[in-house]
Amino acid sequence: MNFNSKEINYVKLFTFSEEQKKQVFKVYDRLCKIYNVSVIDIKDSPLFLFKPLVENQNFVPQICYLIKSENNSFYLYIIIRIVHYKGKYSDKTEEFLEVWGIKKLDEDFGDILIRKENFSNKITELFKTFDIDFNDDPQFSKTFYVLGENEAQARIFLSQSRRRLLKSFPDKDFQLEVKNNILSFGLPKKLSIPRVLEISKFLKDI
Template identity: 25%
Template sequence: MNYPFDTVGLNSETIDMFDETYKLLKSKFKIELTGNIDFRLQDFEVFRGCNNVNIRGSYVIKNSRTDCYILFVEIHKIKKGGLGTVPPTYDYYEYQTWALAYVKKDFGRVFIRPETLADKIVELVHPVELDFADDKAFSDIFYVLVNDRWKAESAMDRNFRNAVMDVRHEDILIEIIDHTLIIGHRHQVSPESSQQLADFVARICSTC
Protein backbone atom coordinates (compact mmCIF):
# COMPACT_ATOMS: atom_id res chain seq x y z
CA MET A 1 0.00 0.00 0.00
CA ASN A 2 1.26 3.46 -0.86
CA TYR A 3 1.07 5.92 2.04
CA PRO A 4 1.51 9.71 1.76
CA PHE A 5 4.38 9.59 4.27
CA ASP A 6 7.65 7.72 4.77
CA THR A 7 6.96 4.33 6.40
CA VAL A 8 10.50 2.87 6.34
CA GLY A 9 11.29 1.35 9.74
CA LEU A 10 7.89 2.19 11.26
CA ASN A 11 5.85 -0.43 13.09
CA SER A 12 2.24 -1.12 12.08
CA GLU A 13 0.81 0.81 15.04
CA THR A 14 2.67 4.01 14.11
CA ILE A 15 1.77 3.63 10.43
CA ASP A 16 -1.91 3.22 11.33
CA MET A 17 -1.84 6.30 13.57
CA PHE A 18 -0.18 8.44 10.89
CA ASP A 19 -2.67 7.11 8.33
CA GLU A 20 -5.71 7.85 10.53
CA THR A 21 -4.35 11.33 11.21
CA TYR A 22 -3.76 12.03 7.52
CA LYS A 23 -7.26 10.84 6.57
CA LEU A 24 -8.89 13.05 9.22
CA LEU A 25 -6.88 16.11 8.13
CA LYS A 26 -7.68 15.37 4.48
CA SER A 27 -11.40 15.29 5.33
CA LYS A 28 -11.25 18.65 7.15
CA PHE A 29 -8.79 20.69 5.09
CA LYS A 30 -7.60 21.14 1.55
CA ILE A 31 -4.14 19.62 1.96
CA GLU A 32 -1.46 18.63 -0.52
CA LEU A 33 1.98 17.02 -0.27
CA THR A 34 4.72 19.64 -0.12
CA GLY A 35 7.60 17.79 -1.66
CA ASN A 36 11.05 18.32 -0.17
CA ILE A 37 11.11 21.53 1.92
CA ASP A 38 13.71 22.37 4.56
CA PHE A 39 11.65 23.81 7.42
CA ARG A 40 14.82 24.32 9.49
CA LEU A 41 13.37 22.57 12.55
CA GLN A 42 16.86 22.45 14.06
CA ASP A 43 16.61 26.22 14.68
CA PHE A 44 13.80 25.78 17.23
CA GLU A 45 14.43 25.38 20.95
CA VAL A 46 11.56 22.87 21.23
CA PHE A 47 13.80 20.37 19.44
CA ARG A 48 16.93 21.14 21.44
CA GLY A 49 18.33 17.98 23.00
CA CYS A 50 17.11 15.74 20.17
CA ASN A 51 19.80 13.76 18.38
CA ASN A 52 17.88 13.91 15.13
CA VAL A 53 14.60 15.36 13.87
CA ASN A 54 13.27 13.72 10.72
CA ILE A 55 10.15 14.75 8.80
CA ARG A 56 8.17 11.65 7.81
CA GLY A 57 5.49 13.61 5.98
CA SER A 58 4.74 17.28 5.25
CA TYR A 59 1.53 18.75 3.94
CA VAL A 60 0.48 22.23 2.93
CA ILE A 61 -2.92 23.47 4.07
CA LYS A 62 -4.19 25.65 1.25
CA ASN A 63 -5.60 28.89 2.61
CA SER A 64 -7.29 31.88 1.00
CA ARG A 65 -4.63 34.27 2.36
CA THR A 66 -1.46 32.27 2.93
CA ASP A 67 -0.53 28.59 3.22
CA CYS A 68 0.41 26.76 6.40
CA TYR A 69 1.79 23.29 7.06
CA ILE A 70 1.32 20.07 9.01
CA LEU A 71 4.41 17.95 9.70
CA PHE A 72 4.68 14.30 10.76
CA VAL A 73 7.90 14.31 12.77
CA GLU A 74 10.19 11.52 14.01
CA ILE A 75 12.25 12.47 17.07
CA HIS A 76 15.37 10.44 17.87
CA LYS A 77 16.82 10.78 21.36
CA ILE A 78 19.74 9.13 23.14
CA LYS A 79 19.68 9.18 26.93
CA LYS A 80 22.12 8.07 29.59
CA GLY A 81 20.90 5.47 32.01
CA GLY A 82 21.37 5.60 35.77
CA LEU A 83 24.55 4.59 37.55
CA GLY A 84 25.34 0.94 36.89
CA THR A 85 22.60 0.42 34.33
CA VAL A 86 23.13 -1.85 31.36
CA PRO A 87 23.33 -0.58 28.69
CA PRO A 88 24.74 2.76 29.92
CA THR A 89 22.81 4.62 27.20
CA TYR A 90 19.62 3.88 25.36
CA ASP A 91 17.99 5.46 22.36
CA TYR A 92 14.36 5.72 21.35
CA TYR A 93 12.07 7.31 18.80
CA GLU A 94 8.97 9.46 19.25
CA TYR A 95 6.40 10.29 16.58
CA GLN A 96 4.66 13.63 16.82
CA THR A 97 2.63 16.12 14.80
CA TRP A 98 3.66 19.77 14.53
CA ALA A 99 2.08 22.61 12.58
CA LEU A 100 3.97 25.50 11.04
CA ALA A 101 2.94 28.90 9.70
CA TYR A 102 4.71 31.89 8.22
CA VAL A 103 3.14 34.98 9.80
CA LYS A 104 3.11 38.58 8.58
CA LYS A 105 4.25 40.24 11.79
CA ASP A 106 7.77 40.02 13.18
CA PHE A 107 7.47 38.50 16.68
CA GLY A 108 11.20 38.40 17.44
CA ARG A 109 11.75 35.20 19.41
CA VAL A 110 8.78 34.03 21.46
CA PHE A 111 8.15 30.89 23.48
CA ILE A 112 4.66 30.15 24.84
CA ARG A 113 3.55 27.29 27.05
CA PRO A 114 1.03 26.73 29.85
CA GLU A 115 2.16 28.41 33.06
CA THR A 116 3.05 26.20 36.05
CA LEU A 117 3.05 26.94 39.77
CA ALA A 118 6.86 26.99 39.68
CA ASP A 119 6.72 29.69 36.99
CA LYS A 120 4.44 31.81 39.15
CA ILE A 121 6.80 31.50 42.14
CA VAL A 122 9.87 32.43 40.08
CA GLU A 123 8.00 35.37 38.60
CA LEU A 124 7.45 36.82 42.09
CA VAL A 125 11.22 37.05 42.58
CA HIS A 126 12.54 37.52 39.03
CA PRO A 127 9.97 38.97 36.64
CA VAL A 128 10.99 37.58 33.26
CA GLU A 129 7.80 36.75 31.39
CA LEU A 130 5.66 38.98 29.22
CA ASP A 131 2.26 39.69 30.77
CA PHE A 132 -0.68 41.51 29.20
CA ALA A 133 -2.35 43.92 31.61
CA ASP A 134 -5.49 44.04 29.45
CA ASP A 135 -5.73 40.23 29.16
CA LYS A 136 -5.40 38.71 32.62
CA ALA A 137 -7.04 35.44 31.54
CA PHE A 138 -4.34 34.83 28.93
CA SER A 139 -1.51 35.85 31.27
CA ASP A 140 -2.83 33.59 34.03
CA ILE A 141 -2.82 30.54 31.75
CA PHE A 142 0.23 31.01 29.53
CA TYR A 143 3.91 31.60 30.24
CA VAL A 144 5.45 33.83 27.57
CA LEU A 145 9.20 34.36 27.14
CA VAL A 146 10.44 36.89 24.58
CA ASN A 147 13.69 38.49 23.48
CA ASP A 148 12.07 41.73 22.25
CA ARG A 149 9.14 42.94 24.35
CA TRP A 150 8.08 45.64 21.88
CA LYS A 151 7.93 43.27 18.90
CA ALA A 152 6.12 40.59 20.89
CA GLU A 153 3.56 42.96 22.41
CA SER A 154 2.81 44.43 18.98
CA ALA A 155 2.50 41.06 17.26
CA MET A 156 0.60 39.21 20.00
CA ASP A 157 -2.62 41.16 19.53
CA ARG A 158 -6.05 40.14 20.79
CA ASN A 159 -6.78 37.97 17.71
CA PHE A 160 -3.57 36.03 18.23
CA ARG A 161 -4.10 35.57 21.97
CA ASN A 162 -7.70 34.43 21.44
CA ALA A 163 -6.49 31.81 18.96
CA VAL A 164 -3.95 30.53 21.50
CA MET A 165 -6.60 30.45 24.23
CA ASP A 166 -8.82 28.28 22.04
CA VAL A 167 -6.19 25.53 21.74
CA ARG A 168 -7.45 23.20 24.44
CA HIS A 169 -4.34 21.13 25.13
CA GLU A 170 -2.61 21.31 28.51
CA ASP A 171 0.88 20.64 27.11
CA ILE A 172 0.84 22.89 24.06
CA LEU A 173 4.11 24.51 22.98
CA ILE A 174 4.39 27.47 20.61
CA GLU A 175 7.68 28.88 19.41
CA ILE A 176 8.12 31.77 17.00
CA ILE A 177 11.33 32.88 15.31
CA ASP A 178 10.65 36.23 13.65
CA HIS A 179 8.01 35.30 11.03
CA THR A 180 8.01 31.50 11.50
CA LEU A 181 5.65 29.90 14.03
CA ILE A 182 5.57 26.28 15.09
CA ILE A 183 3.05 24.67 17.42
CA GLY A 184 2.81 21.17 18.85
CA HIS A 185 3.42 19.06 21.92
CA ARG A 186 5.59 16.11 22.85
CA HIS A 187 2.80 13.55 23.00
CA GLN A 188 2.46 10.68 20.55
CA VAL A 189 0.71 11.66 17.31
CA SER A 190 -3.09 11.46 17.39
CA PRO A 191 -5.76 12.47 14.85
CA GLU A 192 -7.74 14.73 17.22
CA SER A 193 -4.80 16.75 18.56
CA SER A 194 -3.40 17.05 15.03
CA GLN A 195 -6.66 18.61 13.88
CA GLN A 196 -6.39 21.12 16.75
CA LEU A 197 -2.94 22.15 15.54
CA ALA A 198 -4.16 22.45 11.96
CA ASP A 199 -7.16 24.52 13.07
CA PHE A 200 -4.82 26.87 14.91
CA VAL A 201 -2.36 27.58 12.08
CA ALA A 202 -5.20 27.91 9.55
CA ARG A 203 -6.83 30.48 11.84
CA ILE A 204 -3.56 32.33 12.40
CA CYS A 205 -2.93 32.55 8.66
CA SER A 206 -6.46 33.88 8.10
CA THR A 207 -6.58 36.49 10.85
CA CYS A 208 -3.08 37.46 11.99
Protein backbone atom coordinates (compact mmCIF):
# COMPACT_ATOMS: atom_id res chain seq x y z
CA MET A 1 0.00 0.00 0.00
CA ASN A 2 1.42 3.38 -1.03
CA PHE A 3 -0.85 5.43 1.21
CA ASN A 4 0.96 8.43 2.69
CA SER A 5 -0.14 8.76 6.33
CA LYS A 6 0.86 12.43 6.31
CA GLU A 7 -1.71 13.13 3.60
CA ILE A 8 -4.78 12.41 5.67
CA ASN A 9 -6.19 13.14 9.09
CA TYR A 10 -6.30 9.76 10.77
CA VAL A 11 -9.17 10.89 12.96
CA LYS A 12 -11.28 10.50 9.82
CA LEU A 13 -10.27 6.87 9.46
CA PHE A 14 -11.55 6.07 12.95
CA THR A 15 -15.09 6.67 11.69
CA PHE A 16 -14.65 3.76 9.25
CA SER A 17 -14.99 0.07 9.92
CA GLU A 18 -11.95 -2.11 9.19
CA GLU A 19 -13.50 -3.22 5.92
CA GLN A 20 -14.20 0.38 4.93
CA LYS A 21 -10.59 1.35 5.70
CA LYS A 22 -9.40 -1.36 3.33
CA GLN A 23 -11.71 0.04 0.64
CA VAL A 24 -10.36 3.57 1.18
CA PHE A 25 -6.76 2.40 0.89
CA LYS A 26 -7.50 0.40 -2.25
CA VAL A 27 -9.22 3.38 -3.86
CA TYR A 28 -6.27 5.63 -3.06
CA ASP A 29 -3.71 3.16 -4.40
CA ARG A 30 -5.63 2.57 -7.61
CA LEU A 31 -6.14 6.27 -8.27
CA CYS A 32 -2.44 6.96 -7.66
CA LYS A 33 -1.55 4.55 -10.46
CA ILE A 34 -3.48 6.71 -12.94
CA TYR A 35 -3.55 10.27 -11.58
CA ASN A 36 -1.67 12.71 -9.40
CA VAL A 37 -3.63 12.45 -6.13
CA SER A 38 -3.50 14.59 -3.01
CA VAL A 39 -5.75 14.66 0.04
CA ILE A 40 -7.14 18.09 0.91
CA ASP A 41 -9.43 19.52 3.55
CA ILE A 42 -13.06 19.21 2.43
CA LYS A 43 -13.58 22.85 3.45
CA ASP A 44 -11.07 23.87 0.77
CA SER A 45 -13.09 22.18 -1.98
CA PRO A 46 -16.24 23.34 -3.86
CA LEU A 47 -18.49 20.75 -2.18
CA PHE A 48 -20.27 23.30 -0.02
CA LEU A 49 -21.59 25.07 -3.12
CA PHE A 50 -24.06 22.18 -3.29
CA LYS A 51 -26.18 22.83 -0.20
CA PRO A 52 -28.73 20.05 -0.89
CA LEU A 53 -25.83 17.58 -0.59
CA VAL A 54 -24.01 18.93 2.45
CA GLU A 55 -27.22 19.73 4.34
CA ASN A 56 -28.39 16.14 3.94
CA GLN A 57 -27.67 14.44 7.27
CA ASN A 58 -27.58 11.07 5.52
CA PHE A 59 -24.78 12.22 3.18
CA VAL A 60 -21.57 12.60 5.21
CA PRO A 61 -18.37 13.54 3.31
CA GLN A 62 -15.27 12.11 4.96
CA ILE A 63 -12.29 12.42 2.61
CA CYS A 64 -11.57 14.68 -0.37
CA TYR A 65 -9.04 13.85 -3.09
CA LEU A 66 -7.78 16.49 -5.46
CA ILE A 67 -7.13 14.63 -8.71
CA LYS A 68 -4.84 16.05 -11.40
CA SER A 69 -4.40 14.65 -14.88
CA GLU A 70 -2.41 16.57 -17.48
CA ASN A 71 -4.08 20.03 -17.59
CA ASN A 72 -7.22 18.67 -15.97
CA SER A 73 -8.28 18.54 -12.32
CA PHE A 74 -11.32 17.50 -10.30
CA TYR A 75 -12.32 16.42 -6.81
CA LEU A 76 -13.38 13.00 -5.54
CA TYR A 77 -15.08 12.48 -2.20
CA ILE A 78 -15.46 9.40 -0.05
CA ILE A 79 -18.96 9.66 1.43
CA ILE A 80 -20.68 7.77 4.21
CA ARG A 81 -24.27 7.23 3.08
CA ILE A 82 -26.79 6.49 5.85
CA VAL A 83 -29.93 4.66 4.82
CA HIS A 84 -32.92 4.20 7.14
CA TYR A 85 -35.33 1.29 6.75
CA LYS A 86 -38.70 1.10 8.47
CA GLY A 87 -39.56 -2.39 9.60
CA LYS A 88 -42.75 -3.87 10.93
CA TYR A 89 -41.40 -4.13 14.47
CA SER A 90 -38.28 -1.96 14.46
CA ASP A 91 -36.35 0.43 12.26
CA LYS A 92 -32.96 -0.39 10.79
CA THR A 93 -30.05 1.84 9.76
CA GLU A 94 -27.31 0.91 7.31
CA GLU A 95 -24.12 2.79 6.46
CA PHE A 96 -22.04 2.33 3.33
CA LEU A 97 -19.42 4.23 1.38
CA GLU A 98 -20.04 6.10 -1.88
CA VAL A 99 -17.84 8.09 -4.21
CA TRP A 100 -18.87 11.54 -5.44
CA GLY A 101 -17.10 13.97 -7.73
CA ILE A 102 -16.96 17.70 -8.42
CA LYS A 103 -15.30 19.60 -11.25
CA LYS A 104 -14.92 23.28 -12.06
CA LEU A 105 -16.09 24.14 -15.58
CA ASP A 106 -14.75 26.80 -17.92
CA GLU A 107 -18.10 28.59 -18.24
CA ASP A 108 -21.11 29.56 -16.14
CA PHE A 109 -24.09 27.42 -17.20
CA GLY A 110 -26.55 28.38 -14.46
CA ASP A 111 -28.45 25.55 -12.75
CA ILE A 112 -28.83 22.23 -14.58
CA LEU A 113 -30.07 18.89 -13.27
CA ILE A 114 -29.81 15.62 -15.21
CA ARG A 115 -31.36 12.32 -14.14
CA LYS A 116 -32.39 9.10 -15.77
CA GLU A 117 -35.86 9.37 -17.32
CA ASN A 118 -38.51 7.52 -15.34
CA PHE A 119 -42.26 7.31 -14.96
CA SER A 120 -42.55 10.01 -12.28
CA ASN A 121 -40.57 12.38 -14.51
CA LYS A 122 -43.02 11.66 -17.32
CA ILE A 123 -45.95 12.59 -15.07
CA THR A 124 -44.22 15.85 -14.13
CA GLU A 125 -43.60 16.52 -17.81
CA LEU A 126 -47.35 16.41 -18.48
CA PHE A 127 -47.95 19.36 -16.18
CA LYS A 128 -44.73 21.40 -16.30
CA THR A 129 -42.56 22.33 -19.25
CA PHE A 130 -39.25 21.94 -17.38
CA ASP A 131 -37.85 19.09 -19.43
CA ILE A 132 -35.49 20.08 -22.24
CA ASP A 133 -35.65 17.83 -25.29
CA PHE A 134 -33.02 17.46 -28.00
CA ASN A 135 -34.77 16.78 -31.30
CA ASP A 136 -31.47 15.98 -32.97
CA ASP A 137 -30.70 13.36 -30.31
CA PRO A 138 -33.88 11.38 -29.51
CA GLN A 139 -31.90 8.64 -27.76
CA PHE A 140 -30.57 11.17 -25.26
CA SER A 141 -34.00 12.74 -24.68
CA LYS A 142 -35.55 9.31 -24.19
CA THR A 143 -32.88 8.29 -21.68
CA PHE A 144 -32.41 11.45 -19.61
CA TYR A 145 -34.54 14.08 -17.93
CA VAL A 146 -32.95 17.55 -18.11
CA LEU A 147 -34.02 20.50 -15.96
CA GLY A 148 -32.41 23.83 -16.78
CA GLU A 149 -32.72 27.26 -15.22
CA ASN A 150 -31.86 28.68 -18.63
CA GLU A 151 -32.64 26.52 -21.65
CA ALA A 152 -30.07 28.21 -23.90
CA GLN A 153 -27.28 27.69 -21.35
CA ALA A 154 -28.33 24.08 -20.79
CA ARG A 155 -28.16 23.40 -24.52
CA ILE A 156 -24.70 24.96 -24.71
CA PHE A 157 -23.53 22.77 -21.82
CA LEU A 158 -25.05 19.65 -23.36
CA SER A 159 -22.99 19.74 -26.51
CA GLN A 160 -22.94 16.72 -28.79
CA SER A 161 -19.70 15.47 -27.21
CA ARG A 162 -21.07 15.79 -23.66
CA ARG A 163 -24.31 14.05 -24.60
CA ARG A 164 -22.28 11.26 -26.14
CA LEU A 165 -20.25 10.98 -22.94
CA LEU A 166 -23.39 10.80 -20.80
CA LYS A 167 -24.95 8.15 -23.03
CA SER A 168 -21.79 6.06 -22.86
CA PHE A 169 -21.58 6.11 -19.05
CA PRO A 170 -22.24 2.49 -18.05
CA ASP A 171 -24.61 3.14 -15.11
CA LYS A 172 -27.52 5.43 -15.95
CA ASP A 173 -28.49 5.87 -12.28
CA PHE A 174 -25.96 8.68 -11.91
CA GLN A 175 -26.92 12.10 -10.60
CA LEU A 176 -25.46 15.17 -12.34
CA GLU A 177 -25.99 18.74 -11.24
CA VAL A 178 -24.41 22.00 -12.40
CA LYS A 179 -24.35 25.13 -10.25
CA ASN A 180 -22.97 27.96 -12.36
CA ASN A 181 -19.44 26.74 -13.22
CA ILE A 182 -19.32 23.78 -10.79
CA LEU A 183 -20.41 20.28 -11.79
CA SER A 184 -21.38 17.60 -9.27
CA PHE A 185 -21.51 13.97 -10.36
CA GLY A 186 -22.06 10.75 -8.45
CA LEU A 187 -23.72 7.37 -8.14
CA PRO A 188 -25.97 6.69 -5.15
CA LYS A 189 -24.54 3.17 -4.92
CA LYS A 190 -21.96 1.37 -2.81
CA LEU A 191 -18.31 2.19 -3.35
CA SER A 192 -16.34 -0.09 -5.67
CA ILE A 193 -13.10 0.28 -7.60
CA PRO A 194 -14.87 0.06 -11.01
CA ARG A 195 -17.31 2.83 -10.00
CA VAL A 196 -14.45 5.03 -8.76
CA LEU A 197 -12.61 4.59 -12.07
CA GLU A 198 -15.75 5.20 -14.15
CA ILE A 199 -16.59 8.42 -12.28
CA SER A 200 -12.96 9.58 -12.43
CA LYS A 201 -12.77 9.04 -16.18
CA PHE A 202 -16.09 10.82 -16.68
CA LEU A 203 -14.94 13.86 -14.70
CA LYS A 204 -11.66 13.94 -16.59
CA ASP A 205 -13.45 13.86 -19.96
CA ILE A 206 -16.50 16.05 -19.31
